[in-house]
Amino acid sequence: MELVTSINSHSLAVMLLTVFALFLFTREKVPLETSSLFILVALTVGFTVFPYTYENTTIHAIDFFSGFGHEALIAVCALMIAGQGLVRTGALEPVGRVLSKLWGSYPKLSLLLTLVVGATLSAFVNNVPIVILLLPILTAVSIRTKTSASKVLMPMGFATLIGGMSTTIGTSTNLLVVSVAVDMGLKSFGMFDFFLPVVIAGAFAMLYLWLVVPYFMNERKAPFSDTSPRIFTAKLMIPEDSISQDQPLDDLIAKTDGMMKVLRIHRNSTDMYVLPNSKTIIKAEDMLVVEDTPENLKTYETVLGAVLYTSLGAVDDEHPLMAEEQQIAEVIISQGSRLNNTTLSQTRFLQRHNLVALALHRSGKKTETIMKDMGDINLKVGDVILIQGKSEHITELKKSRELLVLDSTADLAHSKQAPIAFFIMFGIVAVAALGILPIAISATLGVFLMFLTNCINWKDASNALNTQVVLIVVASLALGQALLKTGAASYLAHLFVSAMQGSSTIFMLSGLMLLMAIMTNIVSNNAAAVIGTPIAIGIAQQLNLPAEPFVLAVLFGANMSYATPMAYKTNLLVMTAGGYTFNDFLKVGIPLTIIMWASLTWLLMLFYNL
Missing domain, CATH: 3.30.70.1450 (Regulator of K+ conductance, C-terminal domain)
Incomplete structure (x- = not known):
């Protein structure tokens, strides 16, 4: 990337658009899909009306749509579908069953084991299926033992985020950073090239989540703490x-x-x-x-x-109202759920499953009890619906895996396709790790095999794919491309180096990682990662240093989604199930961010002799 120390009108426009994009990504009232589409439209229309030529080459506006066919997006989508196969077949059920049994006898040891298992699985599978596996188990244990789930749910959620940081396929953020770096001429990272520093830093973080957080975390009531039948x-x-x-x-x-x-x-x-x-x-x-x-x-x-x-x-004192054979449970709207962005009435969800909706809870809002128009409320990710019905109907709902169901039982559905789905996912990872096939191809092959063996169907695949993820990835790639080709990335790198003139290399590296950690808790982590990667490479070039540690600083920082509930989709699931507040995430997430930031800075210094 050519050193750029001055600014032109196109690079200025792209930088202003980037700032506006980051602002839009923080607006709750503006859907992330709409913001992403606006960015794509602004870039393509802008560069069509005002063409830009660099190094005797004109940027073709249509190239900003190339993200739809980018290797990173193909890999992200294929892995999301493969993860859905694990959820639908119950392939991870044996793990959940063992953990459930251990919790009854060894709660302290079981918490540590849950954190380690969650982190390990998340290194190879998107952490959403892992959280969906562990949430019902931990919630059922807390109901049976009459303890607060708030002491264990947040540590579990954060453990999966730490595990996802450790491999190139652990999160979509990792895939994007690695792919953008390769597009800019860097050698591709192997699947386990940064596994060791994350494991070492993660060990410090796990001790904090295991030994410290449960003791200072206040007990929080879940959205519906009274579990008696209400209809x-x-x-x-x-x-x-x-x-x-x-x-x-x-x-x-x-x-x-x-x-x-x-x-x-x-x-x-x-x-x-x-x-x-x-x-x-x-x-x-x-x-x-x-x-x-x-x-x-x-x-x-x-x-x-x-x-x-x-x-x-x-009805009198001797003959009170009774609700025989009735059970209540909480249904959480998760990413990819069929109820997301629709209503109970439109889907006829209650009628299909012979259930009654008792109440609706939305984070940051007052809990709405039973009311006439509850069926007409547009549901969002993180919403919790309190339902009541016969035990067999709730059991059937859990087996359908249509939604994340929390109740007092830790029963996990399991199908005969479960071992097949597990071995297909194992094959996806192994083939990519051994360098036989790129992850985008091995994951696509794995998805085809899951269709072939009836582990999933096309409806499952469409539920797994997320418009929000697709558009934010494409828009971020387009912004990164515009920043790079107009010289804006190089100019921002120059500003960063100039602002830290006289500082040590490790201080610059640490500052870049911290900047990404702050951004990822405010805006989309994928956007922060894709925008930050070309800037990181520009900083390394201006310092005449290897680019790998600076790219990893961006990757690590963009994964530190601990301090706010909106930073990552699983944070919202954990927040609603555990009854957490925004301040709880700040109280637990900021120290965790400092632990990971300090540890990884030190480890990058050691590993790269900075």
């Missing part, structure tokens, strides 16, 4: 001379402000029943079968002049 089926008997006698059903429902939902009507206290119709005339001794909360049922009884009954008789 009851009962009968409202219309006695003689009631104000509701000889009235159409529509009028009775209107008296309850439209809240009451009648399932069926038992006619004249017999076993015969009629399906509810708005024009049905309610007679004396009719029983309206309704399903609702105790408070609402008592309100209906008063408003309608009815008598509330259960199967044992009129």
Whole structure:
């Protein structure tokens, strides 16, 4: 990359667009997909209207779409689909079952083992499936032992992030940094080229997560700490001379402000029943079968002049409302979930699974209890729905792997394709690690084999692929390309070196890593990594030093997504399941960032003789 110490109009425009992009990526109200698409449109339209020529070569605006066919994006998408195969088949179930058994007898040792297992698996598989595997286990243990899950869920989530940092395929961030560096002429990193420094630094971090965090982390109540059933089926008997006698059903429902939902009507206290119709005339001794909360049922009884009954008789202290064979559970909307960006009504989720939604919780918002329009709320990643239904229906929901279900059981579904999916994923990693095939090709081959062996279907694949990830990767690659070709990356590298004039090399390296760590907790980690990589190479060239340690500083820093819940998608899952606050992430994540930053700075200095 040619040294650039001055700025031109195109490089200035690209830098301003980069700053605006980073601002957009922090806006919760603007979808990340929309921001990414805007960046692509701005670059392509801008360079078409105002062409730019460098070294007698004109930048073709259409080249900014090349990210859609980039090797890194192909690898990211293929690995996401392969990871979905592990989730759908329950290939990691044996690991979960062993951990679940150990937690009952050796909780302290089990926490350490959970952290190590989570980190190890995340070195080769995207950490989302790993968190989805471990969340139900840890939640079930906390419910059974009446302890707070908040002491273990955040350490587990952070352990998977640390593990993902250790190999080239551990995260999409790693794949992007390595690919961009190769595009700029650097030798490709092997899968385990930076494994050792991450393991050493990770060991210090694991001790902190294991021995320190559980002791100073305050106990947090999960969004729905009361696990008693909340919806009851009962009968409202219309006695003689009631104000509701000889009235159409529509009028009775209107008296309850439209809240009451009648399932069926038992006619004249017999076993015969009629399906509810708005024009049905309610007679004396009719029983309206309704399903609702105790408070609402008592309100209906008063408003309608009815008598509330259960199967044992009129409701009183001796015959309270009962919800036999009912179980409640929490459903978390995770990345790739079929409920993401849709509503319960649109998907008919509750009807398909014979469930009732009791409440909805969204991080940073007040928990919404049962209400008429809950089915019309657009769901987002991290939302938690409290559901109730028969035990067999909730078990079936868990087996379907359609959603992340948390309840008091640690039962894990397992299919006959599980060993096949596991060995296919093992083959993907082994073939790439041995250099037989590039990871993009080995992962694509692995996905084909999963289709061939019925481990996944095309619906699973479409659920695994994430528009947000695809667009942020493509937009980041386009921005990185624009920064590089207009000379903006070289100019920013020059500014960085000038600002640190007189500082030691290790101080510059450490400063770059810390800058990336701060950025990744505010904006997208992929954007920070792709923008930072050409700048890192420019810094190394201006210092006449090897570029590898500076590229690794960007890679390590961009993976330190510990200090905010929005920094990484699994942070949101952990936040909702554990009832954490934003300040909890700051309190635990900032010391963890300092540990990893200081350790990795020292290790890069040793490994590269800086």
